[in-house]
Amino acid sequence: EVQLVESGGGLVQPGESLRLSCAASGFTFSDHYMDWVRQAPGKGLEWVGRSRNKGNGYTTEYAASVRGRFTVSRDVSKNSLFLQMSSLKTEDTAVYYCARGPYCNSNFCPGPFDYWGQGILVTVFS
């Protein structure tokens, strides 16, 4: 059974940093793209960033709103995905979801998010 479990959320002040973790199980972690998606209170879904699979060198992509402040990484030995967030702003307040992207065996792998974690709340307050 595929499971994604986020941790590391909490309350921080603007300008501070926070690292979210996502523990993955039930599938071959290195074969899939992995993503972070967030949802501000009462708002819609916003894609945050991606880590591609091993075959694509675990390269990353980011939404313009977080590029240069957030970093997505993996620890393959622990089947864990991370989101390092720095220079946090009040507008980063949201529930952050870890989501499994497509299985990939080439260099172009379009696909949806088929499994999601339960989400973790990050609150940035001044």
Place this chain on the structure above:
Amino acid sequence: DIQMTQSPSTLSASVGDRVTITCRASQSINTWLAWYQQKPGKAPRLLIYEASSLESGVPSRFSGSASGTEFTLTISSLQPDDFATYYCQQYHSYSLTFGGGTKVEI
């Protein structure tokens, strides 16, 4: 970024109604489009991928279609469990984007 314009933002319906939600992409995305259902306090659930393919375990009353850059999610006969918010998402470009959501309420 590719913009996804979803309509309506809110939809009032009754059990048994046929419901249609539309999503329009700002440029061609082929059929690289997914639909998700989200209930309050829960993570989204994948319903449809590649515009019209039904995810395993999703009831057959859900269907998706595409015409150019316009995509449609149809619920053939609305059930009590279907009252939720629905999102479209394109995965054509490196920068993934969602529609603004459609809340289906009683």
